[in-house]
Amino acid sequence: MIDTPSEAPPLIGVDALGVRFGDQAVLRDVSIDVPRGQTLAVIGESGCGKTVLLKTLIGLIQPTHGAVTFDGQRLSSHSDRELTQVRTRFGFVFQSAALFDSMTIADNVAFPLREHRRIDREEAYGIARDRLIEVGLRPDVMTKKPAELSGGMRKRVGLARALVMDPEVLLYDEPTTGLDPIMSDVINELILRTRNAHGVTSIVVTHDMTSAKKLADRIVMLYPLARLDDGQPQMIFDGTPKQIDRSDDPRVSQFVRGEAGDRISEIAEKSGQKGTRSGE
Ligand SMILES: Nc1ncnc2c1ncn2[C@@H]1O[C@H](COP(=O)(O)OP(=O)(O)OP(=O)(O)O)[C@@H](O)[C@H]1O
Numbered sequence: 700m701i702d703t704p705s706e707a708p709p710l711i712g713v714d715a716l717g718v719r720f721g722d723q724a725v726l727r728d729v730s731i732d733v734p735r736g737q738t739l740a741v742i743g744e745s746g747c748g749k750t751v752l753l754k755t756l757i758g759l760i761q762p763t764h765g766a767v768t769f770d771g772q773r774l775s776s777h778s779d780r781e782l783t784q785v786r787t788r789f790g791f792v793f794q795s796a797a798l799f800d801s802m803t804i805a806d807n808v809a810f811p812l813r814e815h816r817r818i819d820r821e822e823a824y825g826i827a828r829d830r831l832i833e834v835g836l837r838p839d840v841m842t843k844k845p846a847e848l849s850g851g852m853r854k855r856v857g858l859a860r861a862l863v864m865d866p867e868v869l870l871y872d873e874p875t876t877g878l879d880p881i882m883s884d885v886i887n888e889l890i891l892r893t894r895n896a897h898g899v900t901s902i903v904v905t906h907d908m909t910s911a912k913k914l915a916d917r918i919v920m921l922y923p924l925a926r927l928d929d930g931q932p933q934m935i936f937d938g939t940p941k942q943i944d945r946s947d948d949p950r951v952s953q954f955v956r957g958e959a960g961d962r963i964s965e966i967a968e969k970s971g972q973k974g975t976r977s978g979e
Pocket residue numbers: 720725743744745746747748749750751752
């Protein structure tokens with residue numbers, strides 16, 4: 700359900716965005732407005748540019764065309780210092796949790812506070828502790844190192860670290876990848892709870908359709924440019940979780956249902972074999 704009034708000014712604006720690396724175009728003419736408070740899922744097959752899009756939203760990658768705006772201001776108009784300031788309004792939850800192996804969990808979670816806020820270690824640990832409890836971890840994890848935790852626990856630590864700065868926007872890159880279905884659902888519930896408790900705007904990049912449907916008000920699907928002709932839109936779906944199940948675009952319905960379609964025969968052709976379909 701999209702419950703944010705469409706006339707509300709977007710917190711994040713992506714306008715005719717294009718990104719290329721040398722000869723390789725990764726994003727072309729992508730436009731997405733994300734109103735404050737909305738949860739947007741970005742789906743699409745591997746290599747279609749989802750992570751590049753996330754990085755462009757926070758100025759880690761510069762657009763080749765078009766613009767990104769945050770809270771009404773173009774990122775490209777910011778100095779490096781202003782951009783660093785803008786980034787403190789975002790929290791990132793990376794696929795790998797991206798924790799520092801040599802640091803304790805307490806130091807990992809307190810790290811953004813120690814970097815960006817002039818607060819002492821004890822106060823930072825107190826905030827870290829509260830956030831760890833909020834994501835369902837016991838405070839005794841604080842003295843452990845990341846290697847001593849399970850993958851699901853590390854993801855929760857990553858979420859706790861993203862929350863310590865009270866972000867307005869949370870960006871999640873594949874938050875459930877590599878987790879069993881139960882732990883995936885725990886993470887999904889935490890994402891929902893975080894949204895409700897903090898009113899954050901969220902963008903979730905995921906391959907996991909269960910997560911996308913559970914979490915998102917709105918889903919956009921990107922398609923790899925290498926599979927498109929010039930001029931064909933890269934954003935092949937923009938709608939609600941209910942609508943995606945009714946999409947009559949076979950590229951969308953194949954992805955939603957996890958069907959290989961003609962990819963099996965493509966792979967066979969590439970490897971010089973006769974095209975066969977699974978089950979034949
Ligand atoms: N800094 C970079 N320099 C050059 N090419 C890059 C860079 N970052 C990404 N790419 C290329 O851009 C394309 C899209 O990458 P991206 O990581 O955004 O895909 P994705 O949709 O997130 O894939 P996945 O689902 O596998 O994570 C890939 O071909 C990748 O190699």
